[in-house]
Amino acid sequence: MANLVMFIILAVVILGSAVLCVTTKRIMRAATFLLFVLFGVAGIYFLLDYTFLGAAQVSVYAGGVTMIYVFAIQLVSKRTLQGFEERVKSSKMIAGGLAALAGLVVVCLILLKAGFYTQEIANVEVPMKEIGMALVGSGKYQYVLPFEFISVFLLACIIGGLVVARKEEKDV
Amino acid sequence: MIPVECYFVLSALLFFIGVYGFVTRRNLIAMLISVELVLNAVDINFAAINRLLYPNGNEGMFMTLFVIGVAAAESAVAIAIIINVYRQFKSDSVDAIQNMKR
Numbered sequence: 001m002a003n004l005v006m007f008i009i010l011a012v013v014i015l016g017s018a019v020l021c022v023t024t025k026r027i028m029r030a031a032t033f034l035l036f037v038l039f040g041v042a043g044i045y046f047l048l049d050y051t052f053l054g055a056a057q058v059s060v061y062a063g064g065v066t067m068i069y070v071f072a073i074q075l076v077s078k079r080t081l082q083g084f085e086e087r088v089k090s091s092k093m094i095a096g097g098l099a100a101l102a103g104l105v106v107v108c109l110i111l112l113k114a115g116f117y118t119q120e121i122a123n124v125e126v127p128m129k130e131i132g133m134a135l136v137g138s139g140k141y142q143y144v145l146p147f148e149f150i151s152v153f154l155l156a157c158i159i160g161g162l163v164v165a166r167k168e169e170k171d172v
Numbered sequence: 173m174i175p176v177e178c179y180f181v182l183s184a185l186l187f188f189i190g191v192y193g194f195v196t197r198r199n200l201i202a203m204l205i206s207v208e209l210v211l212n213a214v215d216i217n218f219a220a221i222n223r224l225l226y227p228n229g230n231e232g233m234f235m236t237l238f239v240i241g242v243a244a245a246e247s248a249v250a251i252a253i254i255i256n257v258y259r260q261f262k263s264d265s266v267d268a269i270q271n272m273k274r
Contacts, residue, residue, distance in 0.1 A: 007174050011182050018186055018209055022193030027201055034205050037186075041212045044179075048223045050233055057215075060240050065208070065247050072251040073201055076258045096195035100188040107187070111180040118176045118224050126230060134230060143234050150241045157245035165252035167259075 006047055014040035027077050031069045038062045049125040179220035187213035200254045200264050204247060211243045 014037055021033035038061045045054035138144045190209030197203050215236045222232025254264060261268045 004174055007178060011178075014182065015185055015189070018189040021209065022189055022197070022202075022206060027199060030202055030205050034208060037209060037212065041216060044182075044216055045219055048219055050219055050223070050236075053219060053233055053236055056237060056240055060244055061208075061212075065244055068247060068251055069201065069205065072254060075255055076201065076264045077199070093196050096192045099195060100192035103191060104184055104188040107184045108181060111184065112177055116176050116225055118173065119227055120173060121223060121227055126233065130230070131233075134234065141229070141231070143238075146234075146238055150238055154241065154245050157249050161249050161252035164249070165255050 003047060006043075010040050010043045010047065014044075027073050028070075031066060031073060034069070035062055035066045038066065049121070049123055051125045052128060052131055176220055176224040179216060179224070183213040183216040183220070186210075186216070198265050198267055200257065200266060201251075203266070204250050204254070208243065208247065211239060215239055 017033040017036035017040065021030050021037060024030050024033065038057065042054045042057040042062065045051075045057055134142045135147050136142075136144050187210055190206045190213060193206030193209065194203055197206060218232040218236045218239070222229065222235075226232070257269060258264050
């Protein structure tokens with residue numbers, strides 16, 4: 001029962017912040033509402049007893065990615081910070097709303113018709129040792145290859161970001 | 173106990189709110205924020221399916237973990253590109269970009 005109440009609170013926070021995030025005119029407010037959505041999703045992970053996942057969500061997403069967004073907004077959108085309002089054509093808004101609604105109806109019908117059997121979960125979190133062993137082990141159900149791939153990928157992204165964003169010395 | 177359908181409906185709603193934002197917004201950063209909403213919806217699905225339908229394995233949890241890592245890298249590169257676009261075109265709207273190279 002307590003879980004259900006928590007889930008409803010988190011769902012309301014997530015969906016309300018998400019709607020405000022995509023409809024607000026100011027970009028900085030959109031980033032702030034994104035932060036609330038990310039915290040709500042972290043709460044969902046805690047509710048599912050994925051403590052490590054929730055901590056990773058808070059530290060990587062809410063701590064890192066949102067900070068990148070705030071810096072990018074400060075660097076890029078000077079007009080949007082000074083109350084410049086992004087205008088959205090109402091025809092485009094209706095088209096987008098209809099497309100999203102159609103997709104939502106299709107997905108919900110498919111998912112609700114499929115008839116999943118929810119298992120009763122014992123409220124135990126995945127032990128940290130198991131997560132660590134699975135991340136760097138090379139056996140069955142262990143994930144050293146994607147782990148290493150992600151680290152190389154992150155390195156490539158750092159280098160790519162530096163190359164893309166660096167200032168050209170000579171103007172062409 | 174919360175049935176898994178609740179999580180599915182929540183993540184479907186979040187996903188299509190993100191799709192709506194991606195279609196309607198014309199600001200590059202706002203579009204990127206919408207993409208983050210979509211990625212989080214997918215993450216909720218992975219975690220909920222893993223926990224409530226297949227509680228003996230951990231595949232969904234690790235998938236979510238890797239998606240978080242990839243999303244962080246993706247947004248960093250995208251922000252670098254957006255800053256470069258702003259430097260070139262003096263605008264952060266998609267309508268301002270006519271050619272890839274001036």
